[in-house]
Amino acid sequence: MTLVKVLAAQLFGGLCAFGLMHLVPTWFHSVYHWLAVQGLSAAIGSKILRQPYWWSFIHLVFLPVAWILLSLEIPPNYYLFIVGMLTLIFWGTVKGDVPLFLSSRAVAEVLHQLIAQETASRFADFGAGVGSVILPLAQHCPNLALDAFERAPIPWLICYQRARKWPNIRVIRGSFWKAQLSDYDLVFAFLSPAVMAQIGEQVRLKMRPGTLFVSSSFPVPDWEPETILHVKDRRNTQLFCYRVGFYID
């Protein structure tokens, strides 16, 4: 759906720019004026289509930047390489899926305290990225079994390589949607608002009552967390902690 909206907003921008060029030709002295109008109209189109606010900025600059890059005559292989690398890193993001952001060391420290409080013995990171959470936890908690689910090839490879020396980590190349949620005492996820309702449903149906689901930054819609932990890091990360079977929905 995201891809359709992106294309629709760009098309809307192009049609507006062509339309205005015929209606008020005096506005268009060079191709840059056309590009500016297209970018602005695409950004408005994105708002109309209710895309998240940051898409407006992308629409505003997309075609002008593409034009400038074309004029630099960079060999096409470079673009292919960059697109290939971005795809392997941000796998699925284009479909409106979860992008790669990394948790801070401070988040891992707070999770460490939670694991100790909960006397958890099995932990999962749903979308482990490059292992920013799982690795410090493995170091601090040698008796904890940690499962790191990661779908994007390059983050998975980095996580896998980094985790090799920790026998208590299992790095799983695959989707956490297929995970056996009842196996875990504590599940951590740092995902995106787009999937929180769905993940909440999985937690409700499949995690054992009394276990803990911790979501970094994004709450599960309409659920009351047992606690919200405020992490002292650059983003002022909030950790929404849900006790399975005890939330209000």
Ligand SMILES: C[S@@+](CC[C@H](N)C(=O)[O-])C[C@H]1O[C@@H](n2cnc3c(N)ncnc32)[C@H](O)[C@@H]1O
């Ligand atoms: C915001 S990052 C969080 C990374 C890490 N947990 C951290 O806190 O630093 C989300 C990660 O989830 C991964 N991801 C998204 N959907 C996934 C899925 N269905 N299965 C496994 N990983 C997924 C993305 O590739 C990305 O690396």
